[in-house]
Amino acid sequence: MGDLGWIFISTLLINNFVLAYFLGLCPFLGVSNKLEVSFRLGLATIFVMVVTALCAWILNTYVLIYAPYLRLISFIVVIASVVQLIEMAIKKLSPTLFRALGIFLPLITTNCAILGLAIFATNKGYGLWEGLVYALGAGMGFTLAIVLMAGMRQEVEKANEMPKLIKGFAFNLIISGILSMAFMGFAGLFSSS
Amino acid sequence: MSEDKIEQDATPEEPSPLRLIGTLAIAGLASGIIIIAIYLATFETIKENKARELRESVFRVLPNVTKMQKLLLKEGKLVVSYEEEKGEEPIYAGYDDSGKFMGYAIPSDGPGFADTISVLYGYRPADRKVIGMWILASRETPGLGDKIYKDAAFVANFDDLAIEPPIVATKKGKSKPNEIDAITGATISSVAVAKIINKGNAHWVSKLPEPGNEPAYEEPAEPAAPAASSEAVDTQAP
Amino acid sequence: MAKEQHAYEEFMKGLWRENPVFVQVLGLCPLLAVTNSAINGLAMGLASFFVLLGSSILVSLLKKHIPKQVRISCFIIIIATFVTVVDYSLAAAMPVIHKELGAFIPLIVCNCLILGRMEAFASRNTLRMSIADAFGMGAGFLFALVALGGAREILGVGEFFGISLFGPNFEPWVIMILPPGGFITLGVMLLYFNWVEERKNQIDKQIAAEDGVN
16 A cells, blocks of 8 residues: 555545544535535535645745745635636636536635645645645545535434434534544554555 | 714725735735744744754653764765755764764654654664654554553563564564564554554664764754854854 | 623623624634643634734724725735734744644634634724624633533543543543544534523523513
8 A cells, every 4th residue: 555545545534634633614514414515515625625735735845945934824825816716717617517616616715624735735744746645535535524414414304303402513513423433443444464 | 882883884986906906915015024023033942942852852762862963864874964954854863971872863654543653763773773762743542542652661662672573563472572562452553653663774774874983973063043054154253 | 881881792792692612603623623632722712812802903903994805815814914923922932732733723714703703893893892802702712612622631531631530540431532522522512502592592482471471
């Protein structure tokens, strides 16, 4: 299992961005009530994450060596700009895609997961390929978590008797906790060799 | 009520693009200045904190050591280094009070049970033994895997460990000089630590100089300014 | 005096009635990640408090000069600046805490609470009220962080702020300081708040019904 493979599987399952690192919780808890919508949000997030990882690597390698203290602010500015550009591009190139995804893109800007990805990748010292694989794993992990969550919430909505007290965020959080516990089972996936 | 809440402006005048860009530019500039200021104000302290933390971990894995220096591999030889270079892979040499070389402190990392584990271990080339181990960073399960640094008995495994054949973690009670006792309930974490040290050895041992030829201890030069340190050293008054 | 009353009300609003975590459910990302112990929660709470206060003051002072079209970008620049200041100050003054909180200090920038307060309050209110609001919301956030961190630490390790509560025979409920514990603890706390809200509604209804009868 090469290094890249480890990074990918680790981020997708074992150290899932949402369920182990608590990133991207706002959309995870807030928007995950419809399966279709959640899946599309996930795809948009994967795309933004990969582009961000690329930009972060470029920044880190060529610009930030001279000014490491500008890291945070440049990351944020880049993320906001990237999302803006992607939104404009999608609007022009494919209005149908824009109508499906469009409203989510501004949401993604304040998604801690994107900034978290850039910061974590920098702290771990990932190079270009490692960073891209990391972004792919993180985005897919996010999508996996949010799709699972949406599926469960849809099923639960069909149930007749749900105590009024537990409806809403409290319930979502407890389900997330159980989901997170389930994902803990992935730990140690590749260490026995 | 209206004393405290300012109504939204009724005049809908559109600010020119110049004004928009100008505002952002000023904000960016002001922000940049403040950030640079705080960076310069805290630079020395942060550097000292990092150096102190490193010193403490090196002294932990090399007993009886009171001085240390950083070594980098350049053109096949180990040389002393004071600057920080990007992407460098340093090891550290420890010396006692009289400047006698006591051992290397080698950092290494690898996958553990939950995430990457970062290890620093002491190595004595004279008898090719590991003489100490310290976990620098880990996210192992609290109560189980985190015993790799909380369990003093486990850490003591590494006080006198042969490196050939490669270190093996055994559950049945160690009997050979290259064996360590795995922690019950945290086998994978224990095995990971052994593998990480083996990986470090595979990488470094062949590149180390012959025992007795280690770089000697050099008294550090006067501390330099944050940037352009080499020039500062030259222009120091003798 | 009417003004004093209002500022105090703003403060209390943030602390309890519109508590950013338990009522508005904002700022969750850093919340769950760093509350595996009470002291970490306290540190993150104070760091976020400082950023919220500083940004609120600055935004409130400059609100007339920030054009509407670029206000979000300006807010983000201001917040990011304060976060960077906190990051470096913490790294210099308290390196151990800085290491514990790790990458979550920069993530204060994404805290929906802070950006939300800028947009909803500080950019539309006087300096005095903005400070009161920042104090209230910050205190509410701090309270939530310490409560959550404390609960998880007590159940998960048997300690509070590092002080052992139950002695060596306590069998720790380890899952509490792991990610699932974070989710579940917050969920249970929200449940409690829902219950309190529900009770209050019922009592209000009863009072209204009795008044109607009379």
